[in-house]
Amino acid sequence: MGFKRDQLIAVLMLLPSILLIALFVYGFIGNTVYVSMTDWGKDAALALDPVKNFVGLKNYADLFTGFLDGRFRQDLVNAVFYSFFLVAGSLAFGLFLAVLLDRNPKGERFFQTVFLYPLSLSFIVSGTIWRWLLAPDGGLNVLPVFIGLPKLEFQWLSSLETTLTFNWQYLPRLLVIMISLVVLVISLFILGKGSRKTGAGVGILGFLLLAIGIFGKDLLPTILFMEEIHGLNMATIGIIIAAVWQYSGYTMALFLAGLRGIPRDLVKAARLDGASEWQYYRRIAIPMLKPITLSAVIILSHISLKIFDLIFAMTGPDNVEAGHPSLLMYLTTFRANQFAKGASIAVVLFILAAIFIVPYIVSSYQGRKAAEL
Amino acid sequence: MKTQISPGRLILYSLLILMVIVYLIPVYMTIITALKFPEDINLLTSWDFPDRINWGSFSQAYDKLGPNLTNSIILTITATILSTLLGSLNGYVFSKWKFRGSETIFTLFLFGMFIPYQIILIPLFQVLRALNIYGGLPGLILAHVVYGIPITSLIFRNFYAQIPTGLIKSAQLDGAGFFRIYCRIVFPLSAPGFVVASIWQFTQIWNEFLWGICLTRHTSNPITVGLAQLAGGQAVNWNMPMAGSIMAGLPVVLVYIFLGKYFIRGLLEGAIKE
Structure with missing residues (x-):
């Protein structure tokens, strides 16, 4: 009796959760992928068993190259900028705060509490507050007046300005150029490790791609029949500031845990060798934070896809300039009842997230396996 | 014993206090705005503490x-x-x-x-x-x-x-x-x-x-x-x-x-x- 039976009970106790996850996570993802390849959303879209015809990848083709879906493309560009600035800003501020607190100031608990409390708030609460702070004629814009400067005129959330623009027609070329740069960096890295032949080979490949990207006007397709300009919309800046304000405390907590985890012996040895504070952080501490930085980048990129709530609270869902695919998915699906197209936007979002998440989860799985052996 | 404050510490604390202000500004703004009467809220005096409190x-x-x-x-x-x-x-x-x-x-x-x-x-x-x-x-x-x-x-x-x-x-x-x-x-x-x-x-x-x-x-x-x-x-x-x-x-x-x-x-x- 005994062990075998108990092991069976254990599996049975887990079974409901396994089934729920299998259905609600994996089954639903599969269903959304399927829906994205249909035309659900015409008549009686809200019927419990609506008419769906299989249309293949048509919805995706529309999103990326269709005449009517320019808003999706700008939202996608916005998403890249939102993610990039949220990650970069939170890492920079978080590291700065962590280094300050690592100096063991008096009242450290107090400071830590102050820097972290925004994290506990809902994006809706912080968004409401920041919307007021960024009101065109008040809030932050009048702050310079207190030190005798003219007040700012920047329209934080309703600016129509755009910088860093590019033409969507040439997206394939831009992507090739970006990939070529990555390849070139990899080749330098390989060269640095000492394997000349491979490095040079990869380098040549990189230059080839770069040349195709720059000169291959006719080699690569133009994916839109008309010029369409996208770029960094200035209306997103205020939202990014609010997001960084809210999430830099999180990276601070991660980095501080990392800095505190550095063995005391190492810190002492560095001191004995006469390393200055600056050298200590530059040469020893910060390089040791690499794994934590990687975790932070992944978690923050994932959070940046949830910026839905913050944008909703700060500009409402209908502000085109500050849009994000997650909002567009909501509008397309639940306002316009175009379920299939909404599903295809969701799949694009999902793929963006999976690029970061899957390697992270696989490596944590391997880490656990290794720890057990 | 008198504790000495080195210049490094001074910079550290000034930076920390500056950051505390940055992180608490939204709280200040939320509280003072919540305590104002609608007719007292105008953009130019948005940073001022209210003269009369509106619970x-x-x-x-x-x-x-x-x-x-x-x-x-x-x-x-x-x-x-x-x-x-x-x-x-x-x-x-x-x-x-x-x-x-x-x-x-x-x-x-x-x-x-x-x-x-x-x-x-x-x-x-x-x-x-x-x-x-x-x-x-x-x-x-x-x-x-x-x-x-x-x-x-x-x-x-x-x-x-x-x-x-x-x-x-x-x-x-x-x-x-x-x-x-x-x-x-x-x-x-x-x-x-x-x-x-x-x-x-x-x-x-x-x-x-x-x-x-x-x-x-x-x-x-x-x-x-x-x-x-x-x-x-x-x-x-x-x-x-x-x-x-x-x-x-x-x-x-x-x-x-x-x-x-x-x-x-x-x-x-x-x-x-x-």
């Missing part, structure tokens, strides 16, 4: 948000209890009753924590409608319990890993089974795990917005949806949304201030791999 903002905001607050309280408490209990059981199996493939299953669970929820929204909407629980709190509770499984299982699995396996083995030798070990040994040691997991779930569920707006009808809207609607109107008197923000934010901030170290533990749990 009425809070009762006005409560008139609008009261039902939402009730919904959020019911939702958060129910879903938190259910999902931490489920997580505790799962964590117990994942850490003390490992079987072939249990690590793979655990990894597949974790993936569910990281998906953007738009990807499951349409089928979720359809399934809740088919089950006839769309629009009300039960559907929302179901969603929070199901999608809370990954994080709560993770927290409890890591927590139970600290309980020596020898303890379990010797109980087994004494003839204790799966449930007896859980009730007599594991569960009584679980208090810190429950604190970390329920604080995490409490803040997540209280703050959630996407499902709230997509899956509930007006009468079942949680506080976040109520606040977004209160603040989203065109000609808003800003004292009301600010008072509403305080109502929606205070519960989680209080939890954070008084139970901060557990909150941070939950936070790090999700990020730092063992």
